[in-house]
Amino acid sequence: MPTLFDPVTAGDLQLANRIVMAPLTRNRSPNAIPPAIAVDYYTQRATAGLLITEATAISQQGQGYSDVPGLYGTEQLDSWKKVTESVHAAGGKIVVQLWHVGRVSHVDLQPEGGKPVAPSAITAKTKTVLIKDGVPGFVDTSEPRALDAEEIPGIVHAFATAARNAVETAGFDGVEIHGANGYLLDQFLKTGSNVRTDDYGGSIENRARFTLEVTRAVVDAVGGGKTGIRLSPVTPANGIEDADPQALFTYVVKHLATLNLAYIHIIEGATGGPREIADRPFDYEALKAAYRQAGGKAAWMVNNGYDKPLAETAVKEGDDLVAFGRPYIANPDLVRRLRENAPLNELDKATMYGGGAKGYTDYPALA
Known part of the structure; x- marks a missing residue:
């Protein structure tokens, strides 16, 4: 019977344990360039079986928040390379999360002040973060425009280019879509x-087309064994909903099963909120079963509200990896704390977004 602290294979990734640091937006990358201090931040957490970076934009159009990093410029890639080299020297494995925010953006962040892009011109009922004079603040997202069909292949290509640059230039062990x-x-x-x-x-097949095109393009660029994908069937985050998520995501994972991915990363319930949503029931075990029955062999990663007992149960019942989010902000040595049943540092919510070392690299490890 595997435990949370046993090694596991996820595609091409040989991981020392089953504990994953989830992607966590920190808004500390002015000009979309990861700061020097990001080397310390990620290296401090390198005992995780796998580090997934904060969401990282594939293009300026893909940016949705102030001071989040990118993968579309030489300085960005050079800065990320310093991070990956340090994490590898500490014995860790790290992948970068590839991001295009679509409509969850603001004209101040878009090329030439243009409208954010989306499948349809429907404004997201949510807010984004703009940093003015060093102070982060929440503002309403801007009205988007609907993408023309002829623009979509360019975005697919941008995902593939970012993935290739991440692995071949910046030294990441893989990517997460x-x-x-x-x-x-x-x-x-x-x-x-x-x-x-x-x-x-319209149909499920049509609505899934873009996601599958992006995934196939990334797999062609870096290989399925270096590619993961994150899905959230029922989260209401950023004003999102679907009429029949069980059928939609069953279709999606059945098609992902043919791509020999490294892992499937599933957010259960509402991102950062309840694990079950009363008006949005979802059968995650049925989703995993559909993926396995379709021949999918990727590691199955679960996420949202996990503590040690819940994570241990998940691994015993067949999940391969468990992602921890906010606990990793305040506990760089989370693996050790979980192993030793040590108390966790308290999260300082005031320093989550923006700023410098405070609330970023100054959380203490166990003596």
């Missing part, structure tokens, strides 16, 4: 944000 939390891929998937009438809207 962000298909969750109401961002661009999720917007195409779900009926609440996609009312297109072309080949990318």
Whole structure:
């Protein structure tokens, strides 16, 4: 019977344990360039079986929040390379999360002040973060415009290019495609944000087309064994919803099963909120079973609200990896604390977004 602290294989990734640091937006990358202090931040947490970086934009158009990192410029790649080299020297494994926010953006962040893009011109009922004079603040997202069909291949290509640069230039062990939390891929998937009438809207097959095209392109660029994908079937994050998520995501995972991915990363319930949503029931075991029955062999990663007892139960019952989010902000040595049943540091919510070392690299490890 495997335990949380046993090694596991996820595609090409040989992981020392089954504990994953989930992607965590920290808004500390002015000009979309990871700061020097990010080397310390990630290296401090390198005892995780796998580190997944904060969401990282594939293009300026993909940016949705102030001071989040990118993968589309030389300085960005050079800065990320310093992070990966340090994590590897500490014995860790690290992948980068590839991000296009779609409609969850603001004109101040878009090229030439243009509108954010989306499958349909439906404004997200959510806010984003803009940093003015060093002070972060929440503002309403801007009205998006619907992507023309001829623009979509360019975004697919941008995902593939970012993945290739991440692995070949920046030295990441792999990539995670962000298909969750109401961002661009999720917007195409779900009926609440996609009312297109072309080949990318309407039926489940059409709404899933973009996500599958992006995933295939990334696999072609870096290999399935270095590719993961994150999905959130029922989260209401960023004003997202779907009329029939069980059927939608069953279709998606059955098609992902043919791509020999490293892992499937599933957010259970509401991102950062309750694990079960009364008006959005979902059978996650049935989803995993559908994936396995379709021949999928990727590691199955679960996420949202896990503590040690719940994580141990998940591994015993057949999940391969458990991702921890906010506990990793305040506890760089989370693996050791879980192993030794040590108390956890308290999270300082005031320093989660923006700033410098305070609340970023100054949380103490166990003596």
